[in-house]
Amino acid sequence: MTPDDQDRQEDNETSCIFCRIVAGELPAEVVHRSDHTLAFRDINPAAPVHVLVVPRQHVENAAALGAEHAEVVTAMLAAAREVAEAEGIGLPDRGYRLVFNVGPDALNSVPHLHLHVIGGRAMTWPPG
Ligand code: 5GP
Ligand code: ZN
Secondary structure: OOHHHHHHHHHHHHHOHHHHHHOOOOOOOEEEEOOOEEEEEOOOOOOOEEEEEEEOOOOOOHHHOOHHHHHHHHHHHHHHHHHHHHOOOOOOOOOEEEEOOOOHHHOOOOOOOOEEEEEOOOOOOOOO
């Protein structure tokens, strides 16, 4: 991390709600932890299972990802699979939806990257 990155990380730790959950400063129902990720239940669930997998490191959104985040992204996908299995919606019998909302048209509301793990009911396509 450069000194500028360090400053930005410190700013985010005080202002970003998901950074504050990662830091243990705001409460959340945590269901999974790894070196790179934290997963907790969405406060306003859209389905019986609705968990958010976030990187411990502040990343703005999926459009801000680059090759330097390869390890973090892989860890997020592995965490999502482990959450789904632990919640009883894993393969082969059930299934789930993984969503990154990016930008205003997709109604992205929290500017800290998060992967929605949604399941526990049959879903329709296309999404609204
Ligand atoms: P987005 O719309 O940005 O993709 O998703 C943000 C999600 O974060 C929403 O589903 C919203 O319910 C959830 N959320 C917002 N604030 C909090 C919070 O403080 N705690 C938890 N657990 N979830 C939150
Ligand atoms: Zn953050």
